Amino acid sequence: MREFKSNQDVFTYVEELISIARDHGDEETAQSLQDAIHDNFTTSEILGELAIALEELQLEMSKEYLEPHRADISNAIHGIRKAFRKANRPG
Amino acid sequence: MNKDVSSVFSNAPLEEPIGPAIHVGTFAVGTAATIVGGVQLVKAGVETISVKTSYGRAWQSLDPDALELRRQVSNGAEIYRGGVLGKTNVAEGQFWAPENPLNPGYASRYGAGSYSGPPDFVIGGNLKPGKPFITRHAPGVGSNAGGALETVTRANGVHLNYFYMR
Numbered sequence: 001m002r003e004f005k006s007n008q009d010v011f012t013y014v015e016e017l018i019s020i021a022r023d024h025g026d027e028e029t030a031q032s033l034q035d036a037i038h039d040n041f042t043t044s045e046i047l048g049e050l051a052i053a054l055e056e057l058q059l060e061m062s063k064e065y066l067e068p069h070r071a072d073i074s075n076a077i078h079g080i081r082k083a084f085r086k087a088n089r090p091g
Numbered sequence: 092m093n094k095d096v097s098s099v100f101s102n103a104p105l106e107e108p109i110g111p112a113i114h115v116g117t118f119a120v121g122t123a124a125t126i127v128g129g130v131q132l133v134k135a136g137v138e139t140i141s142v143k144t145s146y147g148r149a150w151q152s153l154d155p156d157a158l159e160l161r162r163q164v165s166n167g168a169e170i171y172r173g174g175v176l177g178k179t180n181v182a183e184g185q186f187w188a189p190e191n192p193l194n195p196g197y198a199s200r201y202g203a204g205s206y207s208g209p210p211d212f213v214i215g216g217n218l219k220p221g222k223p224f225i226t227r228h229a230p231g232v233g234s235n236a237g238g239a240l241e242t243v244t245r246a247n248g249v250h251l252n253y254f255y256m257r
Contacts, residue, residue, distance in 0.1 A: 048146030
């Protein structure tokens, strides 16, 4: 399973997912991920929108090409959620 | 109080329980007001140190840098956000940076813009008086200590001073 050690790791993985989605003609998924990463200019918004888009992907069961990526997608969501919890620690 | 309650629910003639009933009623109203007041105080406290966002509640950091930014923002320091026209929230945006997104190095400090390039627009403004806000380090995945400082406020919590289009 892929490890995410930084925000950049998540962004790089999402860029890969965008490319995979496009290769499978899934422009809708590619666009939703791209919008999350390209339309926002603060880390919180980028990660927050990515978590929402990735959670929607996780619930999407009809796209077979995503099957090999489910564990990584889940791990990316987990990493983002943990980052938000960490940001909210008092000091 | 127990004696008053017993009197109110007794079979005594109607005129006898009136006094105790007033006493019990006053006590109940007073207790309810105390509870409601307490809940409101707690709620007001939570609203002072946290802000509800689309990605969960954001809490005030006690990190010295975050507290210094809080002091500056309270005193009118300008805060900024960038975006893509027609897609990114403008005045209703909740996340603001203490520096202009067009500054060199912004992308690496804020983990943003490395893919999208510079923003279409930049807005800057000051927090509206009395609007709740918090300051903290932006989220960092993995062992990252966290990103650059950010200010989080409610939608439309910032008075805009300018709107710059590229």
